Amino acid sequence: MSEEKNIRPYSKAIVRLLKGMIERNNSVWDDIIAYQDEIQDYISVIGLELIVKKDEGFAFVKQAEMEDGSTLNLVSRRQIGFETSIVLVVLRQILEDFDSNPTETQSFEKFVTNTEIKEEVELFLPEKYNKVKFVKELDSYIKKAEELGFLKEIKKTDNEIRFQIHRIIKEKITLNDLQEFKNKLQEYV
Numbered sequence: 001m002s003e004e005k006n007i008r009p010y011s012k013a014i015v016r017l018l019k020g021m022i023e024r025n026n027s028v029w030d031d032i033i034a035y036q037d038e039i040q041d042y043i044s045v046i047g048l049e050l051i052v053k054k055d056e057g058f059a060f061v062k063q064a065e066m067e068d069g070s071t072l073n074l075v076s077r078r079q080i081g082f083e084t085s086i087v088l089v090v091l092r093q094i095l096e097d098f099d100s101n102p103t104e105t106q107s108f109e110k111f112v113t114n115t116e117i118k119e120e121v122e123l124f125l126p127e128k129y130n131k132v133k134f135v136k137e138l139d140s141y142i143k144k145a146e147e148l149g150f151l152k153e154i155k156k157t158d159n160e161i162r163f164q165i166h167r168i169i170k171e172k173i174t175l176n177d178l179q180e181f182k183n184k185l186q187e188y189v
Contacts, residue, residue: 008035008038008042009031009035010031010032010034010035010038010039010042012028012031013028013031013032013035013039014039014042014043016028017032017039017043017050017059017060017061018061020060020149021058021059021060021149021168022058022059022060023057023058024057024058025057029059032050032052032059033052033054036050036052043061044064046072047063047064047072048061048062048063048064049061049062049063049064051171053167053171056108056167057167058166058167058168060168060171062171080144080148083134083137083138083141084141084144084145084148085181086121086124086125086141087117087121087138087141087142087144087145088145088148088150088169088173089124089173089178089181089182090117090120090121090124091112091117091145091150091151091165091169092169092170092173092177092178093120093178094110094112094116094117094120094165095110095165095167095169095170096170096175096178098110109164109165110164110165111154111162111163111164111165112162112163112165113160113161113162113163114139114142114160114161114163115160117138117142117163118135118138118142121138122135124185146163149166149168150165150166150168150169150172151163151164151165151166152164152166
């Protein structure tokens, strides 16, 4: 019985946030908005920071950085490989172009097909890179981007998949990251 008195009205929201990103249509979204300060106070004890993007409709937690730039290493970082990185950079660039083009902003979401992704990715590949092998395995790299939460499958037909690019990619891959990757790619060439 004494355990129940420690449960807060936002406890369920914290548990869900620790498992991953929460979108506006999730049952705990209203709790995240209502108890944002309390949730931040609670999770800051273990070195986490609550990020809420109301306008974009999602929230997540990330590791808080200390003054020296380090973290408590609560969340392990995953290596995602060069090929998947290219796909993510292309998706981030597509979203950036969409957001900065006033003629396309009738919609808040950016949709893209697997064919469009493939066409854009091929433009990013260095000349020396083994394009044949890459293109053959490109569907698996797109699938990895989907598993990481950056793409959401909307519609599938026989030969085409339509995705929504999730706006969390802007939080995970900043404009600085985008430029740094482009610079490294130039060095590679």
